[in-house]
Amino acid sequence: MPSSAAPSGQGAGGSSGGIPPAPAPEGVGLFSRVAARLRGRSALTASLLAGPTLVWLLLFLILPLCVILVYSLGSRGAYGDVVLGFSFDNYLKAFSPLWFPVILRSFAYAAIATLLTLLMGYPLAYFIALFGGRRKNLYLILLMLPFWTSYLIRTYSWIVILRTQGVLNTVLTSLHVVPEPLNLLNTPFSVILGLTYGFLPFMTLPLYASLERLDKSLIEASYDLGANRLWTLLKVTIPLSLPGIVAGTLLVFIPAVGDFVTPDLLGGPSTMMIGNVIQSQFLSARDWAYGSALSFSLMAILLVAIFFYVRRVGTEDLV
Amino acid sequence: MSRKPRDQRVKAKGLRVFVGFVYAFLFAPIVVLVLFSFNNSKRNAVWKGFTLKWYDALFHDTAVLQALQNSFKVAVVATIVSSIFGTLAAYALVRYRFRGSGIYNGAIYIPLVIPEIVFGVALLTFLRAVSINLSMTTVVIAHIAFTVSYIVVVVRARMVGFDRHLEEAAMDLGANELQTFLHVTLPFMLPGILAGALLAFVLSFDDFVITFFNAGVGATTLPLKVYSMVKFGVTPEINAISVFMLATTSIILLVYYKLQGAPPGATIKGAGEE
Amino acid sequence: MKKLDRELRVLSVDCLNAPVSRRGFFKRAGAAGLLLGVPGLLAACGGGSSTTTSGASGTPTTQKLADTLNFYNWSDYIAEDTIPNFEKEYGVKVVYDNYSSNDALLAKLQSGATGYDIIVPTDYMVTTMLGLNLLQEIDLANVPNIVNLYARFREEPFDPGNKYSVPWQWGTTGIGYNSEKVTGFQPSWDMLWDAQYKGKITMLTEIRDIFAVALFKLGYDANTTDPAQIDEATQLLIEQKPLLKHYTSDTYIDELASNDTWLAHGYSGDVFQAQAENDVVQYSIPSEGAIIWVDSMCIPTDAPHKYTAEVFMNYILEPEVSAAISNFVVYASPNEKAEEFLDPTILEDPSVYPPQEVQDKLTFMKELGADTELYNTAYEKVKAA
Numbered sequence: 001m002p003s004s005a006a007p008s009g010q011g012a013g014g015s016s017g018g019i020p021p022a023p024a025p026e027g028v029g030l031f032s033r034v035a036a037r038l039r040g041r042s043a044l045t046a047s048l049l050a051g052p053t054l055v056w057l058l059l060f061l062i063l064p065l066c067v068i069l070v071y072s073l074g075s076r077g078a079y080g081d082v083v084l085g086f087s088f089d090n091y092l093k094a095f096s097p098l099w100f101p102v103i104l105r106s107f108a109y110a111a112i113a114t115l116l117t118l119l120m121g122y123p124l125a126y127f128i129a130l131f132g133g134r135r136k137n138l139y140l141i142l143l144m145l146p147f148w149t150s151y152l153i154r155t156y157s158w159i160v161i162l163r164t165q166g167v168l169n170t171v172l173t174s175l176h177v178v179p180e181p182l183n184l185l186n187t188p189f190s191v192i193l194g195l196t197y198g199f200l201p202f203m204t205l206p207l208y209a210s211l212e213r214l215d216k217s218l219i220e221a222s223y224d225l226g227a228n229r230l231w232t233l234l235k236v237t238i239p240l241s242l243p244g245i246v247a248g249t250l251l252v253f254i255p256a257v258g259d260f261v262t263p264d265l266l267g268g269p270s271t272m273m274i275g276n277v278i279q280s281q282f283l284s285a286r287d288w289a290y291g292s293a294l295s296f297s298l299m300a301i302l303l304v305a306i307f308f309y310v311r312r313v314g315t316e317d318l319v
Numbered sequence: 320m321s322r323k324p325r326d327q328r329v330k331a332k333g334l335r336v337f338v339g340f341v342y343a344f345l346f347a348p349i350v351v352l353v354l355f356s357f358n359n360s361k362r363n364a365v366w367k368g369f370t371l372k373w374y375d376a377l378f379h380d381t382a383v384l385q386a387l388q389n390s391f392k393v394a395v396v397a398t399i400v401s402s403i404f405g406t407l408a409a410y411a412l413v414r415y416r417f418r419g420s421g422i423y424n425g426a427i428y429i430p431l432v433i434p435e436i437v438f439g440v441a442l443l444t445f446l447r448a449v450s451i452n453l454s455m456t457t458v459v460i461a462h463i464a465f466t467v468s469y470i471v472v473v474v475r476a477r478m479v480g481f482d483r484h485l486e487e488a489a490m491d492l493g494a495n496e497l498q499t500f501l502h503v504t505l506p507f508m509l510p511g512i513l514a515g516a517l518l519a520f521v522l523s524f525d526d527f528v529i530t531f532f533n534a535g536v537g538a539t540t541l542p543l544k545v546y547s548m549v550k551f552g553v554t555p556e557i558n559a560i561s562v563f564m565l566a567t568t569s570i571i572l573l574v575y576y577k578l579q580g581a582p583p584g585a586t587i588k589g590a591g592e593e
Numbered sequence: 594m595k596k597l598d599r600e601l602r603v604l605s606v607d608c609l610n611a612p613v614s615r616r617g618f619f620k621r622a623g624a625a626g627l628l629l630g631v632p633g634l635l636a637a638c639g640g641g642s643s644t645t646t647s648g649a650s651g652t653p654t655t656q657k658l659a660d661t662l663n664f665y666n667w668s669d670y671i672a673e674d675t676i677p678n679f680e681k682e683y684g685v686k687v688v689y690d691n692y693s694s695n696d697a698l699l700a701k702l703q704s705g706a707t708g709y710d711i712i713v714p715t716d717y718m719v720t721t722m723l724g725l726n727l728l729q730e731i732d733l734a735n736v737p738n739i740v741n742l743y744a745r746f747r748e749e750p751f752d753p754g755n756k757y758s759v760p761w762q763w764g765t766t767g768i769g770y771n772s773e774k775v776t777g778f779q780p781s782w783d784m785l786w787d788a789q790y791k792g793k794i795t796m797l798t799e800i801r802d803i804f805a806v807a808l809f810k811l812g813y814d815a816n817t818t819d820p821a822q823i824d825e826a827t828q829l830l831i832e833q834k835p836l837l838k839h840y841t842s843d844t845y846i847d848e849l850a851s852n853d854t855w856l857a858h859g860y861s862g863d864v865f866q867a868q869a870e871n872d873v874v875q876y877s878i879p880s881e882g883a884i885i886w887v888d889s890m891c892i893p894t895d896a897p898h899k900y901t902a903e904v905f906m907n908y909i910l911e912p913e914v915s916a917a918i919s920n921f922v923v924y925a926s927p928n929e930k931a932e933e934f935l936d937p938t939i940l941e942d943p944s945v946y947p948p949q950e951v952q953d954k955l956t957f958m959k960e961l962g963a964d965t966e967l968y969n970t971a972y973e974k975v976k977a978a
Binding site for chain 2: 046050060061123202212260279288302
Binding site: 098159287 | 697834852
């Protein structure tokens, strides 16, 4: 049987009307007939598959964002409405040095939280994928179970744990680990802890999806050839699970930067993040034009960062 | 099964302990949450004694139960739809190079980078501008819009590097397209789809900001109900709801595992394995 | 009943659809089209035109009750049988939804019609909403019980004559403090700057509330637009920041109750809730002055059931109904005739119903229009410090 002329692996579509793959038994079912018609018309197939998502995002995301873009070029009316105009003043304000500490802080907190979720999530995903056996899905659901409760209540519970007379301090002081209760709440510590906690599944699940398809025999082969655990981990496992790491990093870092509820509830006066700033523009300050400009600026920065990150990590196929 | 070197077995033990700690971390606030659902006090602040009254209140509180039901309905529908859309899109992006795929990729990331309040306000403004009235449906629309990207990212991470030879081999062996898809491709994608769907469900279930702006009259979801109580006191009744949900899910899981044994979605590890 | 209700609905939908149908919108949806079309749509749907504001005079007197009433209120701000009794008496089904912040309410209303008949914004927010043409005039002929109100609530600075708002409950913004941990408490805003309680002090999050405290402390008017005074206030607030636990508009209730916060800038009713959990918590109205606020029922411009809303407002102003609400939520009622039905402990509590000399020092917060920018900019300096 002549093997398929189309290369296997990523992006195998090629140009439309390319060399057709090996002749396969023609099924008569609807699926087969549709597939037969689409064979070789990769652009059309791709469009059909990607279509629904595209239409949805176009209608309910892109178009609404155009409205916000228009706002960002306007200014604040007397009562907090948007006076339309065409000026970049808001963008100039958005990049004022006043916000640099806030932006840096947001990126720093998000980065630390992402690192922590990676350090916790990788072993967890590894365990479930490779040692989970028949109970894989059970472990996954156990992972998600805490998040089927209200976010607010979970955060209140953390407050109960972290506050001055809270659970943690009571344990620490009664065991004489510390002489006095620690001030854990309303600090950078509590904010980062909150972020890490809230985003742990967002790191673990993509990691799991990627690790799960790892061929165990590769790992065993590595041991057989004399490598130790660390070397195998670094040179075999991690590179193979890179797509998962990239996906997880993106799914944690990006929302974490813009998070406002966590610093709101668990933070102090000096832990303000960019999400809080934007939030307050839309609500308290009622300057939607400025808030919109801030949002777009943040989005632009993040999109650029994503682009360079993915390019650097070398998995262009994810972009 | 396969020969495991001794230090790999030891590694497993260290790994298990670490994983145990992670799960403990995950469930720490849950333990507190459960405890306080029995708190004889209107607030979640100080422990005042044991009572079951919040569970009683919960079962008589139609507003909260309705909100819970709404949240579920929205989350289930949104998850299913965005799983389908997102999986198809991920498949297209990995398999095919088409014009505009670069921009399309960028567009996928936008829901992730956009601040929630901006998205909520933008969508509401847009919906009103085209005269779509707010309702439960608009909530679902919004939820699909912001969850689909997560599905795409997760499924795509799974799909990258999928060996097409498997599909060809299947077809060479006599399977038609549908069978190939159902028995080779789809099972491979399934853990990714499942992982993405779990994320999407939780995102939808717990969403507040976007839902607030796009919910119609009476379309109150659980987060809306809970957050609206923040001003005047989030009573332990909300803890009771959470406990109720945890308990129900746990019982379902228990029953399921007793009945089924091995869970579905067993995966293909590579040619020649299992 | 059905025909007139349908007419009402048609009229309100007409406003929303305004000059452009859905298809028309997409036809013009080029970048230029958006710039031109969107403001027009938004203006029309926001009820900017004068024809929609005068809902009462524009439409024929619709004296028939609708089947439903959509009521959007703060959470837990009502007695248990207020709504059930209304439903029984008038045969109207009430859909009751809740929110927990003026700002979020406004943002939602601003973005487009929400379908609610009654909302309950706080006083300064009423001014803002009027400025944005989001409210319609109330036909007071349908609210005869309006005469039950105390005189001060019939001549409110933000809405004299109750043309757009009918008061619901009122309260003050003062200091909640832990009487055991805070020795030598003085009823003064200075307490919130006391360094010996560093890390145990909280302030509210609303910009105007925060600045009001500093302005009162400096002896200025809480509604000043003098940049020099605002600057002084900004400096004071920046000095205060290191002493604060955090800014919060809600968690301070739990914190006071659990002895985590000892001095909280807070709303009267909130502090009373904390007090119910922990009786060492007390409420104080500082002698320099404080903000008095009133939450009022208003009718959004696009409310589908205006007449029913007015009937509901009238019902709320019945003495027993007003009193029941106050007794339950422990805020003060604006309804003078409700006094005889109020729980005496509430009526005699000077924190809830302050004596006259304290009342004289209470100020309403005024919406400052374009001058709000002064406060916004000042707040950013405080935030970034």
